Amino acid sequence: MPSKKSSRKPAPWQEYAVTIRRLAEGERGVDASDPESLGLRTKFGGTPDWEQEDEHPTCKACQTAMNFVGQIDSFEHQSKRNPNSRSAMGVQDFMFGDVGMIYVFYCIPCAKAKAIVQYG
Numbered sequence: 820m821p822s823k824k825s826s827r828k829p830a831p832w833q834e835y836a837v838t839i840r841r842l843a844e845g846e847r848g849v850d851a852s853d854p855e856s857l858g859l860r861t862k863f864g865g866t867p868d869w870e871q872e873d874e875h876p877t878c879k880a881c882q883t884a885m886n887f888v889g890q891i892d893s894f895e896h897q898s899k900r901n902p903n904s905r906s907a908m909g910v911q912d913f914m915f916g917d918v919g920m921i922y923v924f925y926c927i928p929c930a931k932a933k934a935i936v937q938y939g
């Protein structure tokens with residue numbers, strides 16, 4: 820751990836564009852239980868595809884369960900099916916732990932957000 824905090828921002832990571840497509844009722848974007856889907860599980864809405872146990876948060880302000888906004892997968896995961904694959908031997912910025920996921924939650928009445936990371 821650094822002994823002195825710095826307000827200097829790190830260099831920005833490679834920028835990616837995101838395409839958002841509304842799914843039909845009952846349609847799934849990706850089968851998160853399929854090992855071939857690693858790195859491809861980023862989504863908005865629905866329910867979280869937890870890597871570990873369910874950690875659905877409660878809003879600290881109003882004590883109600885927060886809305887699930889989405890999840891950001893380790894989308895540079897090296898695999899043949901992943902169009903954003905980067906070598907595991909090189910630099911992978913969007914790698915959260917061992918192919919982990921960042922989950923984002925929001926409380927509408929309180930306008931509060933929370934992010935949770937789980938490792939793969």
Ligand SMILES: [Zn+2]
Nearest residue numbers: 878881926929
């Ligand atoms: Zn709240």
